Amino acid sequence: xxxxxxxxxxxxxxxxxxxxxxxxxxxxxxxxxxxxxxxxxxxxxxxxxxxxxxxxxxxxxxxxxxxxxxxxxxxxxxxxxxxxxxxxxxxxxxxxxxxxxxxxxxxxxxxxxxxxxxxxxxxxxxxxxxxxxxxxxxxxxxxxxxxxxxxxxxxxxxxxxxxxxxxxxxxxxxxxxxxxxxxxxxxxxxxxxxxxxxxxxxxxxxxxxxxxxxxxxxxxxxxxxxxxxxxxxxxxxxxxxxxxxxxxxxxxxxxxxxxxxxxxxxxxxxxxxxxxxxxxxxxxxxxxxxxxxxxxxxxxxxxxxxxxxxxxxxxxxxxxxxxxxxxxxxxxxxxxxxxxxxxxxxxxxxxxxx
Numbered sequence: 001x002x003x004x005x006x007x008x009x010x011x012x013x014x015x016x017x018x019x020x021x022x023x024x025x026x027x028x029x030x031x032x033x034x035x036x037x038x039x040x041x042x043x044x045x046x047x048x049x050x051x052x053x054x055x056x057x058x059x060x061x062x063x064x065x066x067x068x069x070x071x072x073x074x075x076x077x078x079x080x081x082x083x084x085x086x087x088x089x090x091x092x093x094x095x096x097x098x099x100x101x102x103x104x105x106x107x108x109x110x111x112x113x114x115x116x117x118x119x120x121x122x123x124x125x126x127x128x129x130x131x132x133x134x135x136x137x138x139x140x141x142x143x144x145x146x147x148x149x150x151x152x153x154x155x156x157x158x159x160x161x162x163x164x165x166x167x168x169x170x171x172x173x174x175x176x177x178x179x180x181x182x183x184x185x186x187x188x189x190x191x192x193x194x195x196x197x198x199x200x201x202x203x204x205x206x207x208x209x210x211x212x213x214x215x216x217x218x219x220x221x222x223x224x225x226x227x228x229x230x231x232x233x234x235x236x237x238x239x240x241x242x243x244x245x246x247x248x249x250x251x252x253x254x255x256x257x258x259x260x261x262x263x264x265x266x267x268x269x270x271x272x273x274x275x276x277x278x279x280x281x282x283x284x285x286x287x288x289x290x291x292x293x294x295x296x297x298x299x300x301x302x303x304x305x306x307x308x309x310x311x312x313x314x315x316x317x318x319x320x321x322x323x324x325x326x327x328x329x330x331x332x333x334x335x336x337x338x339x340x341x342x343x344x345x346x347x348x349x350x351x352x353x354x
Contacts, residue, residue, distance in 0.1 A: 002180075003180050004178065004180075004181065006176065006177070006178075006179050008172045008176070009032055009034035011179055012150050015146070016074050016100070017039075018147075019151035019154040020154050022071040022072045023049035023062075023074070024073070024075065024076075025060075025075050026053065027052065027058070030106070031114050032076050032173055035102065036050075036076065049066070056081040057084050057087075059075045060089060060092070060101075067097035067098055069197055070193040070197075070198055072099075072100075072157075074099065074101070076101070076104065078104045080106075080108070080110070082101070086129040088129075089127075089128070089135060090127070090129025090133055093127075093129075093133035093134070094209025094224075095207050095209045096162065096224075097163075098157035098161050099157055100163075100164050101164070103120060103165060103167050104172075105118060105167060107332040108120070116170035116172075117330065118167075118256065118304050118305040118306045119309065119330060121309035124282065131221075136160065136162055136163070136283060137282045137283045138166055139281075140166070141278065142177065143172070144179045147183070151185045152185055156235070169254055172254060236284050236288050237280035238280055238289040239277075244294060245273050245296055246273050246294060246296060247296050248272065248273070249276070249297050249301070250263070250302075251310070252303040253278055255305065256303050257276065257278045259303075259334070259340065263340035266338070270345075277290070285313040286317075287313075287317040290317040298323075298352070299348065300314060300318060300322055301340075301343060301344055302324060302325070305334070306330050308326045308328055311324065325343075327343040
């Protein structure tokens with residue numbers, strides 16, 4: 001199929017249908033509104049379920065109910081809306097219910113603004129709800145990659161019986177790019193959903209996350225940890241860009257990675273050998289990408305559209321082997337490539353003087 005020009009949020013909606021989404025529950029909030037707007041029509045035409053809930057809290061609990069019945073369910077929102085969903089996300093993870101959650105991030109804290117941001121990294125990767133749980137999370141860079149990951153997310157969610165979150169910022173949600181919607185979705189093998197509460201006669205099934213006996217709850221938590229250990233081993237994803245001879249490595253994801261691509265071109269034209277490690281999965285964080293850094297690397301510059309959140313994971317992955325410095329803009333401000341070029345050159349000069 002020929003490529004088509006598509007808006008980011010609409011591309012996400014199209015990809016969710018390709019991934020097998022059977023039910024969508026959501027509530028309007030900028031800058032993700034085109035996702036439910038598109039699906040309100042498309043889901044009905046496809047004979048599937050669409051509900052505009054009365055709130056984000058209602059949306060995530062509807063997702064819980066649908067996922068508990070064994071169908072592929074999804075919601076989308078933006079930063080403050082995702083914050084309201086955190087209790088429900090914890091319940092979904094605790095009950096081992098698969099679902100897909102899209103967060104089109106905006107600036108914060110609080111209501112903040114509607115401009116693009118990456119300041120939900122802590123919320124997504126640390127779990128904003130209560131208890132020991134993890135959400136598998138991906139942060140794509142292009143609309144094509146976004147579509148492919150959204151579609152595959154339903155497979156990953158079912159495979160691990162766990163919520164999967166797609167983190168894009170408002171710029172990716174609102175931009176337009178040419179995409180090929182006719183792509184193959186990687187399929188996974190997983191057992192039949194014999195845990196689902198389908199109402200089948202003679203099948204008494206209960207789904208919850210309540211364990212009143214602490215021994216039972218600990219066993220459950222250990223079971224979850226084994227699952228997360230498997231995800232850490234198998235779901236780390238990243239891209240290496242011009243890293244073989246780099247003297248400075250930039251770590252960036254999503255929109256910031258797009259800007260950093262231009263920055264490293266300028267740096268190399270100026271005689272500075274720069275490369276990028278681009279996390280695609282943000283949980284599990286791609287620590288494997290940092291296992292064997294080139295001997296030429298003198299320092300790592302972590303670039304984010306936030307006040308500095310992913311830098312904690314970068315420092316953990318680097319484990320003190322190299323100096324790590326931060327560059328970021330927050331509140332919805334988007335840096336020019338020249339700002340990153342200047343930060344990289346200044347950092348290299350500091351490292352050289354140490």
